[in-house]
Amino acid sequence: MTTPSSQADALADELIRLGFDRSPIGASLHGIPGYDALVGDPSAAADEASRLHALELDRRADAVDKGTVSAQDAITLAVVSQQAQTMVDRIDSKMAEYTVTDLFVGPAAGLLTMLPMTALPTEQKARDYLTRLRALPEYLEAFAVRHREGVAAGRVPVAHLVQAAVAHLDRYLGASPEDDALRRPQPPAGIAESFVAERDRIIDEVVRPAFAKYREVLAGELAQHGRPAEKAGLTWLPGGDELYGRLSRVHTTTDRTAEELHQTGLDLIDSLFGEFAEIGSRVFGTKDVQEIFTRLREDPALRWSSEEEMLSSARTAIERAEAEAPKWFGRLPSHSCKVEPVPAAEAPGAPMAYYLPPSLDGQRAGTYFANTYQPGERYRHTSEVTAFHEAVPGHHFQLTIAGELQDLPLLRRLADVNAYVEGWGLYCERLADEMGLYSGDIARLGMLALDATRAGRLVVDTGLHAKGWSRQQAVDYMTENVPMPQLEIATEVDRYIAYPGQALSYMVGRLEIQRIRAAAEKALGSRFDIRTFHDLVIGSGPLPLTVLDQVVNEWAAR
Numbered sequence: 001m002t003t004p005s006s007q008a009d010a011l012a013d014e015l016i017r018l019g020f021d022r023s024p025i026g027a028s029l030h031g032i033p034g035y036d037a038l039v040g041d042p043s044a045a046a047d048e049a050s051r052l053h054a055l056e057l058d059r060r061a062d063a064v065d066k067g068t069v070s071a072q073d074a075i076t077l078a079v080v081s082q083q084a085q086t087m088v089d090r091i092d093s094k095m096a097e098y099t100v101t102d103l104f105v106g107p108a109a110g111l112l113t114m115l116p117m118t119a120l121p122t123e124q125k126a127r128d129y130l131t132r133l134r135a136l137p138e139y140l141e142a143f144a145v146r147h148r149e150g151v152a153a154g155r156v157p158v159a160h161l162v163q164a165a166v167a168h169l170d171r172y173l174g175a176s177p178e179d180d181a182l183r184r185p186q187p188p189a190g191i192a193e194s195f196v197a198e199r200d201r202i203i204d205e206v207v208r209p210a211f212a213k214y215r216e217v218l219a220g221e222l223a224q225h226g227r228p229a230e231k232a233g234l235t236w237l238p239g240g241d242e243l244y245g246r247l248s249r250v251h252t253t254t255d256r257t258a259e260e261l262h263q264t265g266l267d268l269i270d271s272l273f274g275e276f277a278e279i280g281s282r283v284f285g286t287k288d289v290q291e292i293f294t295r296l297r298e299d300p301a302l303r304w305s306s307e308e309e310m311l312s313s314a315r316t317a318i319e320r321a322e323a324e325a326p327k328w329f330g331r332l333p334s335h336s337c338k339v340e341p342v343p344a345a346e347a348p349g350a351p352m353a354y355y356l357p358p359s360l361d362g363q364r365a366g367t368y369f370a371n372t373y374q375p376g377e378r379y380r381h382t383s384e385v386t387a388f389h390e391a392v393p394g395h396h397f398q399l400t401i402a403g404e405l406q407d408l409p410l411l412r413r414l415a416d417v418n419a420y421v422e423g424w425g426l427y428c429e430r431l432a433d434e435m436g437l438y439s440g441d442i443a444r445l446g447m448l449a450l451d452a453t454r455a456g457r458l459v460v461d462t463g464l465h466a467k468g469w470s471r472q473q474a475v476d477y478m479t480e481n482v483p484m485p486q487l488e489i490a491t492e493v494d495r496y497i498a499y500p501g502q503a504l505s506y507m508v509g510r511l512e513i514q515r516i517r518a519a520a521e522k523a524l525g526s527r528f529d530i531r532t533f534h535d536l537v538i539g540s541g542p543l544p545l546t547v548l549d550q551v552v553n554e555w556a557a558r
Helices: 007-022 024-029 044-063 071-092 107-117 123-134 136-153 159-174 189-225 240-252 258-284 289-298 307-327 383-390 395-403 410-414 418-434 441-465 471-481 486-498 502-527 530-538 545-557
Strands: 338-341 353-356 367-370
Touching: 007 024, 007 044, 007 071, 007 410, 024 107, 044 071, 071 240, 071 410, 071 545, 107 136, 107 159, 107 189, 123 136, 123 189, 136 189, 159 189, 159 486, 240 258, 240 418, 240 502, 258 289, 258 441, 258 502, 289 441, 307 338, 307 367, 307 383, 353 383, 353 395, 367 383, 383 395, 383 418, 383 441, 395 410, 395 418, 395 530, 418 441, 418 502, 418 545, 441 471, 441 486, 441 502, 471 486, 486 502, 502 530, 502 545, 530 545
Parallel strands: 338 367
Antiparallel strands: 353 367
């Protein structure tokens, strides 16, 4: 990081270093030097130290006289306060105690997802990777301690997600050496022979036994305490409503209540049914929404036949979007988006797609990962909309451009603001229709399908974690109101259970970006320029929704 140019920048740099100390593997994936040998400390004592530090940074940011700083510094101070509060809310949510899952937010699944993405372009980075591998036993044991603390406090995981985590570890431990994901990062050619020998020894003698020991903690200790699928939400835990309130605030950057969010989702589903009927009548000759859903789910022509067909479709959609983008954006990312399949070991529990932003050191390009597991169970009609959300003009534009904002402090480029990030991705699904990117009405039905998914997320996430819904209630609601394959509905619901509040970020963020745009269009009239608006929204780094509103209002006023 460069020398801070102001008090606001100094606070931002101190906060992001605190975040990197808590998540050094994330720092490595961003290409930040100095963290490559570390794994972090998930202990309760370390959490409390971080919590106190974050509170102090929030206090110091609040104490700065806003009348004496520049407009950019005022934005930076607002981001510092929100991100510090978010860190406190995350720590106070106690997720380390009860989050056991095969999704990447679980301790073991997170390691097996993120470490294989590590780039080792230098001898030092390769040696640091070996040091990091040696530290995994202590890291996993610290999480085992947190899980035991959770059991003692009554904050227990969900039984079937514990079983899924065990099954994931069984797949990893049962894989052949050449399929071991932790052997994927490749060293420089000059040290390859010695590195590989030492890496393989560490994995065989240190790492795999550590994962096996952690697996036994899950299977032998935690599974018996796991709460049933009928009580899958946080509301069933001691203080669960407060835990969910904190996580809802983290992921929406608002104080909207669970009841408000639940009703918003129900209302959106109702309005989407009208759109399904309109387009469905053109495509299938019927306005009956359930019949349209049945056709979308069961028509074999709407399924994929191979992994390569899925990837080819995604690449074609992204190329089309990149060609049209200059008419809608003045600022463009420095490189095109790569497309790759989700690694096979993670695919069964992974979402249908996700985006990994480029590293700041240039060692890894922005990459769209499509889940090609069981392609015959996945739908063609959602391919284009997913690519527009995850890649272009969605997360690839947003996160790549943010990383390239060299005049902003690192916190402003990498801030973890889910409602902004996912809200933009969902906004881009509808923007793609304005841009003329969809190939036809079948693809537009895919757009509606994912709109319904995000509206359903508001209903189901609040239903599970605030209203006490069972897992089956959540599955039934999604089945009735969202035309997703059953395979993906089950995975989606388990994701909401494992990652409370995150599902709220998409629609809350999209609705707010749309509201902010509508207000700017009204204020500016014929002077409104969509390219300038988009450049402003994604050219300021990730912002809390209230701060984004302020930034756009001030631009419109000028």
